[in-house]
Amino acid sequence: MNDTTxxxxxxxxxxxxxxWGLFGVGGxxxxxxxxxxxxxxxxxxxxxxxxxxxxxxxxxxxxxxGRLLLALFISLTAWYGLHRIVHCLHDLKAWTAGRAxxxxxxxLLITVLSLISLFKC
Amino acid sequence: xxxxxxxxxxxxxxxxxxxxxxxLVPYEIPWDDQTSLLDGxxxxxxxxxxxxxxxxxxxxxICGSCGVMVNCVPKLACKTFLRNYSDGAxxxxxxxxxxERDLVVDLxxxxxxxxxxxxxxIGNARKPAEGPNTQTPTELxxxxxxxxxxxxGLCYAACPQFGLNPAxxxxxxxxxxxxxxxxxxxxxxxxxxxxxxTKTGVxxxxxxxxxxxxxxxxxxxxxxxxxxxxxxxxxxxTSILNCKKNKEASHGNKA
Amino acid sequence: MATKRKPYVKEIDCWWWKxxxxxxxxxxxxxxxxxxxxxxxxxxxxxxxxxxxxxxxxNPIICLLSFMALLAAVLHTKTWFDxxxxxxxxxxxxxxSLMKGLWAVTVGFSVLTLLLSxx
Numbered sequence: 001m002n003d004t005t006x007x008x009x010x011x012x013x014x015x016x017x018x019x020w021g022l023f024g025v026g027g028x029x030x031x032x033x034x035x036x037x038x039x040x041x042x043x044x045x046x047x048x049x050x051x052x053x054x055x056x057x058x059x060x061x062x063x064x065x066g067r068l069l070l071a072l073f074i075s076l077t078a079w080y081g082l083h084r085i086v087h088c089l090h091d092l093k094a095w096t097a098g099r100a101x102x103x104x105x106x107x108l109l110i111t112v113l114s115l116i117s118l119f120k121c
Numbered sequence: 122x123x124x125x126x127x128x129x130x131x132x133x134x135x136x137x138x139x140x141x142x143x144x145l146v147p148y149e150i151p152w153d154d155q156t157s158l159l160d161g162x163x164x165x166x167x168x169x170x171x172x173x174x175x176x177x178x179x180x181x182x183i184c185g186s187c188g189v190m191v192n193c194v195p196k197l198a199c200k201t202f203l204r205n206y207s208d209g210a211x212x213x214x215x216x217x218x219x220x221e222r223d224l225v226v227d228l229x230x231x232x233x234x235x236x237x238x239x240x241x242x243i244g245n246a247r248k249p250a251e252g253p254n255t256q257t258p259t260e261l262x263x264x265x266x267x268x269x270x271x272x273x274g275l276c277y278a279a280c281p282q283f284g285l286n287p288a289x290x291x292x293x294x295x296x297x298x299x300x301x302x303x304x305x306x307x308x309x310x311x312x313x314x315x316x317x318x319t320k321t322g323v324x325x326x327x328x329x330x331x332x333x334x335x336x337x338x339x340x341x342x343x344x345x346x347x348x349x350x351x352x353x354x355x356x357x358x359t360s361i362l363n364c365k366k367n368k369e370a371s372h373g374n375k376a
Numbered sequence: 377m378a379t380k381r382k383p384y385v386k387e388i389d390c391w392w393w394k395x396x397x398x399x400x401x402x403x404x405x406x407x408x409x410x411x412x413x414x415x416x417x418x419x420x421x422x423x424x425x426x427x428x429x430x431x432x433x434x435n436p437i438i439c440l441l442s443f444m445a446l447l448a449a450v451l452h453t454k455t456w457f458d459x460x461x462x463x464x465x466x467x468x469x470x471x472x473s474l475m476k477g478l479w480a481v482t483v484g485f486s487v488l489t490l491l492l493s494x495x
Contacts, residue, residue: 016324017357031456034449036486040493042442050430057492074416081413088406093390117423137382219383347463
């Protein structure tokens with residue numbers, strides 16, 4: 001990824017639309033679900049979710065569909081967030097070599113792990 | 122003018138024949154409610170320092186010549202009034218461009234990029250004898266906002282991505298290209314998107330949005346760029362479906 | 377005659393965003409996604425082991441990070457919906473109803489989730 005080549009030298013299409021597409025879908029998914037999911041699962045869970053008789057939402061999130069929703073949310077949020085981090089590192093002139101491969105690799109890893117988790121437990 | 126109110130304008134000076142780097146020089150400018158920054162600069166050139174260089178022409182925010190940074194914000198000098206800067210201001214040449222002399226910058230990149238995106242109607246075989254092209258108000262509304270651009274370059278001075286990488290085609294050029302792509306009379310989209318849908322085209326933009334904020338004509342370049350990304354992404358999907366993903370998009374540019 | 381041009385090019389350093397409030401907010405918008413990624417990692421742990429997750433989220437540092445992630449998520453929702461209409465070349469009325477719809481879905485999902493989380 002050479003950022004300083006003239007546009008005439010880089011007239012080939014990039015793969016950017018793939019990552020931007022995932023960023024777009026993830027960003028939208030996150031915008032709709034993230035505030036409620038973070039509040040419910042990260043802050044209210046110890047009080048309403050981990051006892052013997054958890055609240056309805058925590059029962060739902062433990063069903064297959066609940067877990068599927070959560071797995072989708074996790075992987076898409078990772079794609080959206082890490083895409084922003086890639087561009088942010090570019091803006092900060094930091095970590096030039098391999099930052100895209102590393103970040104998108106991490107997002108892919110999170111996706112694979114969250115899919116695996118659907119079939120475990 | 123002797124008893125007029127005065128304010129302090131710090132103007133960036135740079136003489137390539139003498140100076141190694143630009144520096145600020147304070148000047149006192151007489152002003153009233155109707156004095157524009159351009160009037161102030163003209164006063165300096167007429168009465169204080171005849172060697173001060175700046176560009177200007179129409180004095181009414183349509184030629185797009187007099188862009189400068191005022192307190193680090195890109196502005197047209199003719200559309201900026203000194204009454205809003207009664208505590209003084211710092212005037213510098215447009216950011217992100219090489220400085221030729223004083224407030225004059227080298228716009229070569231900017232002009233080349235506009236030219237590269239073919240800002241004219243392409244592939245319309247209609248002859249004058251056949252009468253004018255018709256266009257409905259709805260068709261006009263699709264691109265009208267983007268046709269407001271006056272090529273002043275303020276959006277380039279506002280764009281950190283252009284600052285970080287001058288190979289980026291930048292806000293105005295892509296907005297103008299998009300304006301013709303959306304025009305129902307034009308058939309040149311394929312020629313333009315090959316240049317636009319590249320890493321240094323629309324994909325260098327990270328939607329900072331400051332370009333739209335500073336645009337003196339509210340042409341909304343940030344919106345044009347995002348719409349181009351959507352179109353680029355859609356055509357990417359289509360070309361995968363057509364198994365043409367790796368087709369070179371270098372039409373006309375291959376040396 | 378040799379040219380006397382000597383264009384001055386100002387170097388941009390990595391702190392270019394510090395001096396302008398508009399750039400600072402852009403940086404906040406972009407960097408806050410770090411918290412979203414962190415939070416999604418915590419949630420990944422939930423999928424594997426809800427019990428470990430339950431003890432983890434009670435840790436004060438994790439709790440603080442979760443709270444930051446919540447703030448980041450709210451900021452993201454607001455900025456994302458502010459920017460979405462720009463990417464679509466639609467007539468004003470259509471955009472308006474689309475955005476109302478998106479906000480309605482978001483508020484609906486949030487209220488439902490939070491209600492069901494406490495009963």
